[in-house]
Amino acid sequence: MDAIFLQILNGLDKGGAYALIALGLTLVFGTLGVVNFAHGALFMLGAFCAVTFQKLLTISKQVKDESITFFDAFKEQPYLEIWFGDFGTTIIDYSVPLSILFAIPVMLLVGLIMERGLIRHFYKRTHAEQILVTFGLAIVLQELIKSWFGANPIPTPAPEIVSGSAPVGVLLGMGESVVYPWWRLIYLAFSAIIIAGVFAFLNLTTFGMVVRAGMMDRETVGMLGINIERRFTIVFGLAAVVTGLAGVMYSPILPPDYHMGMDFLVLSFVVVVVGGMGSLGGAVAAGFLLGILQSFASMNEVKSIIPGIDQIIIYLVAVVILLVKPRGLLGREGVMED
Amino acid sequence: MSDKKNSAGWSRRDVMKAAGAFSAAGAMPMFFSRGAWAGETFRNDPGKAASVKLGFNVPQTGAYADEGADELRAFKLAVKHLNGEGDGGLMNTMKPLSLKGNGILGKKVEYVTGDTQTKSDAARASAKRMIEKDGVIMFSGGSSSGVAIAVQSLAQEMGVVFMAGLTHSNDTTGKDKRRYGFRHFFNAKMSGSALGPVLKKEMGTDRNAYHLTADYTWGWTQEESIKETTEGLGWKTAKTVKTPVGAGDFSQYITPILNSGADTLILNHYGKDMINSLTQAVQFGLRDKEVNGKTFEIIVPLYSRLMAQSAGKNLKGILGTTNWNWALKDEGSKAFVKSFGSEYGFPPSQAAHTCYVQTLLYANACEMAGTFYPPEVIKQLEGFKFDGMGNGATEYRAEDHQCFKDVLVVRGNENPTSQFDLLEIVQEVPRSQVEYDAKIFGGELGPYKV
Numbered sequence: 001m002d003a004i005f006l007q008i009l010n011g012l013d014k015g016g017a018y019a020l021i022a023l024g025l026t027l028v029f030g031t032l033g034v035v036n037f038a039h040g041a042l043f044m045l046g047a048f049c050a051v052t053f054q055k056l057l058t059i060s061k062q063v064k065d066e067s068i069t070f071f072d073a074f075k076e077q078p079y080l081e082i083w084f085g086d087f088g089t090t091i092i093d094y095s096v097p098l099s100i101l102f103a104i105p106v107m108l109l110v111g112l113i114m115e116r117g118l119i120r121h122f123y124k125r126t127h128a129e130q131i132l133v134t135f136g137l138a139i140v141l142q143e144l145i146k147s148w149f150g151a152n153p154i155p156t157p158a159p160e161i162v163s164g165s166a167p168v169g170v171l172l173g174m175g176e177s178v179v180y181p182w183w184r185l186i187y188l189a190f191s192a193i194i195i196a197g198v199f200a201f202l203n204l205t206t207f208g209m210v211v212r213a214g215m216m217d218r219e220t221v222g223m224l225g226i227n228i229e230r231r232f233t234i235v236f237g238l239a240a241v242v243t244g245l246a247g248v249m250y251s252p253i254l255p256p257d258y259h260m261g262m263d264f265l266v267l268s269f270v271v272v273v274v275g276g277m278g279s280l281g282g283a284v285a286a287g288f289l290l291g292i293l294q295s296f297a298s299m300n301e302v303k304s305i306i307p308g309i310d311q312i313i314i315y316l317v318a319v320v321i322l323l324v325k326p327r328g329l330l331g332r333e334g335v336m337e338d
Numbered sequence: 339m340s341d342k343k344n345s346a347g348w349s350r351r352d353v354m355k356a357a358g359a360f361s362a363a364g365a366m367p368m369f370f371s372r373g374a375w376a377g378e379t380f381r382n383d384p385g386k387a388a389s390v391k392l393g394f395n396v397p398q399t400g401a402y403a404d405e406g407a408d409e410l411r412a413f414k415l416a417v418k419h420l421n422g423e424g425d426g427g428l429m430n431t432m433k434p435l436s437l438k439g440n441g442i443l444g445k446k447v448e449y450v451t452g453d454t455q456t457k458s459d460a461a462r463a464s465a466k467r468m469i470e471k472d473g474v475i476m477f478s479g480g481s482s483s484g485v486a487i488a489v490q491s492l493a494q495e496m497g498v499v500f501m502a503g504l505t506h507s508n509d510t511t512g513k514d515k516r517r518y519g520f521r522h523f524f525n526a527k528m529s530g531s532a533l534g535p536v537l538k539k540e541m542g543t544d545r546n547a548y549h550l551t552a553d554y555t556w557g558w559t560q561e562e563s564i565k566e567t568t569e570g571l572g573w574k575t576a577k578t579v580k581t582p583v584g585a586g587d588f589s590q591y592i593t594p595i596l597n598s599g600a601d602t603l604i605l606n607h608y609g610k611d612m613i614n615s616l617t618q619a620v621q622f623g624l625r626d627k628e629v630n631g632k633t634f635e636i637i638v639p640l641y642s643r644l645m646a647q648s649a650g651k652n653l654k655g656i657l658g659t660t661n662w663n664w665a666l667k668d669e670g671s672k673a674f675v676k677s678f679g680s681e682y683g684f685p686p687s688q689a690a691h692t693c694y695v696q697t698l699l700y701a702n703a704c705e706m707a708g709t710f711y712p713p714e715v716i717k718q719l720e721g722f723k724f725d726g727m728g729n730g731a732t733e734y735r736a737e738d739h740q741c742f743k744d745v746l747v748v749r750g751n752e753n754p755t756s757q758f759d760l761l762e763i764v765q766e767v768p769r770s771q772v773e774y775d776a777k778i779f780g781g782e783l784g785p786y787k788v
Contacts, residue, residue: 006593014587067755070672071679075757151403153613155650165623177597181621184589253621254586255613255648263586298590300577310590311582 002169002178007295009168013184013253015291016191020246021264022271022283023198024239030215030278031232034119035127037135040265041142042107042240046247047256048145049106050156053099057092094159096252103248104241111240115233138261146258153255158183183252190249194242195284201238202280211235215278270318276331286329290314378711381497382473389446390710392417392697393468393477395461395489396503398453402481402609404644405689409479409503410451411682412690416697419677420447427677428698431670431726436705443704454480458488465489469498475710476501476700478693481609483507483556490519497788499712501696504689506608506640508559511740512779517786518712520719520734522699522741523692526560527774529639529659530567532745532767536657541602541635543572548600550591550615552607553580560606564639568604576600581611588615592622601629603636612638613648620652641748644687646760653750653760660746662691662728663761670728685758695727699734713786730769737776739783745772 025039060076080088122130162182169178202208214221214228221228275282297313384390394413397406418424422439441447450472452464468474478501480486486505493500494516502521511521551557576598607615627634641658664675664685678686703718720736729743748761
């Protein structure tokens with residue numbers, strides 16, 4: 001029972017990441033009709049916003065390292081610690097949550113530049129061409145990151161106070177052995193808040209209402225004198241921010257490296273397809289569903305019955321769902337069916 | 339005894355004498371003259387060219403690119419030293435030494451580089467290009483056993499010596515060994531033998547171990563060797579679980595450990611997988627747990643300082659093994675660290691060390707053979723005993739081309755004195771403790787002439 005509960009939690013936090021990435025992906029597809037293979041790179045860029053912010057906070061004074069005598073080596077002491085002592089250390093410790101403030105404008109800018117500078121030129125091109133150009137963009141972005149930050153993962157720890165595990169079992173009366181990392185619980189809550197925020201934005205604001213109308217019938221909205229193109233550009237920026245924040249908050253779970261976007265991209269596309277192309281609710285539901293299924297498939301008891309099931313479960317479920325419901329769980333008629 | 343002569347005036351004794359003299363005369367150049375193998379044709383023979391080319395095939399992209407970059411630095415330094423530039427590095431301490439600092443056999447050393455991408459097919463294609471297009475006489479490098487095994491078989495097919503870089507699978511010099519492949523780096527079996535006594539001393543004989551293992555040749559052989567060691571100590575094995583290479587999030591593999599009854603986690607992971615699985619294991623509170631009345635322990639059998647930098651504080655106190663560490667105090671290690679550190683501003687990794695040493699060993703073997711002819715170079719390397727290269731007295735065992743030398747048991751440093759001081763040396767395990775019979779892994783080296 002404890003093991004099942006832990007796997008559900010695992011699935012939920014993994015699903016939270018899938019859902020956030022897929023949400024941005026389907027938002028772009030639903031509004032702009034673009035199949036954006038550079039979306040995973042936005043997740044990676046978000047994580048590197050956390051890395052960059054951490055590096056900014058730890059800009060250091062170089063001091064000769066006397067412990068190394070064979071050659072001249074230098075150790076670094078962050079200016080923040082020199083200037084503010086323990087308070088500086090605390091600021092550095094909180095670099096990941098603080099980097100959210102840094103990531104929002106950066107990712108918005110990245111999204112706007114990406115849309116205005118490249119993707120808008122491909123609106124009227126075929127999906128195959130869109131995939132090629134965005135995939136190429138993703139490779140360029142990851143190589144840029146690699147040349148700047150190197151190929152190895154960079155540790156971006158969560159604040160010390162939440163670096164351990166929460167006694168979930170004790171809190172729920174399940175026993176002491178049921179523990180779960182604090183940061184993963186925070187990530188789960190964060191995912192839920194962001195998803196709720198996006199839905200509220202689209203459903204409760206005039207801007208969101210216009211965007212949704214544009215998603216349904218772009219031409220009619222345009223004929224009403226509304227500059228839907230501009231709104232869609234902002235939506236692209238919003239999608240970049242959502243995905244980037246998913247990356248920022250994921251960085252303590254998975255030390256960022258230049259390839260992490262690609263690792264999530266394929267899974268996120270499966271999530272979008274299973275959820276239904278262009279369906280925001282479908283993307284979220286499929287994200288959590290596939291996350292949980294993947295977790296359960298990794299259990300030793302399951303793998304002893306079907307070896308290797310953890311590797312293929314997501315694709316297997318995708319095949320079954322698409323056979324039974326070809327438009328995905330909550331897909332709409334007419335989307336990507338021309 | 340009569341000495342009958344035939345009609346031509348030749349006795350049987352005369353004929354035997356003449357045959358003996360003719361054979362001795364025929365063989366004489368083989369013994370006394372340099373370039374005696376000039377009659378043999380072989381691939382990429384530099385002939386009368388003023389220079390000779392080596393190929394350095396390292397991961398320049400992909401997950402091990404940082405290790406590849408460090409390997410490349412070491413190769414460049416080795417070439418510099420071979421050509422008589424710089425401070426000479428390990429050429430000042432290596433014994434016996436035939437190198438003169440004038441290249442190899444008087445030919446200036448040049449090099450080409452390739453990118454393995456840590457993929458077997460890409461590594462083979464890159465090595466093939468080096469051999470066929472660039473005309474390299476030897477190639478080296480790599481940070482993966484899958485890659486090493488793939489290019490080693492290519493080396494055998496094409497008759498060009500491969501001096502392996504970082505590869506730790508037992509198979510490289512076990513079932514997949516090749517006459518044209520040589521490994522200076524240690525292997526999983528040796529890691530197990532080195533770790534055993536330290537584990538017994540620090541963790542006792544009553545433990546229950548849970549293995550998470552990278553699902554490819556290196557992971558399998560390491561799991562096998564470490565399991566053999568721990569079970570030999572009396573430990574139980576709770577479970578062995580294979581994990582996909584590059585899984586990223588290992589949480590679904592870690593949560594079952596919490597209720598498995600295991601009190602020790604053995605991470606048969608390397609590189610990015612090791613960093614991620616270790617980070618997540620610590621986040622799940624494994625290191626704070628008490629199971630069976632014992633503190634839960636994590637073991638990382640193969641360590642790398644470059645990886646340790648990425649794992650950060652999570653690595654503190656965790657035991658493992660390494661081929662070499664820059665903090666060693668022998669003359670060879672000090673000379674290499676000084677040379678490398680002065681050149682690049684930071685100490686070399688174990689990957690850099692093994693690649694540098696391999697380049698010098700190959701060049702030295704050519705000098706000893708007096709030729710680049712691969713079968714003769716190979717014969718010089720087989721059974722070659724040397725010292726002063728940072729690992730104590732070392733031998734390239736002829737039977738499987740595995741180097742035998744001291745192995746280091748290390749621990750993630752609790753109190754580092756510098757940013758590079760990430761691993762504390764717990765014990766320098768003598769070579770005699772990690773030696774094993776070459777026959778246990780099977781395999782065939784193959785012919786000298788291809």
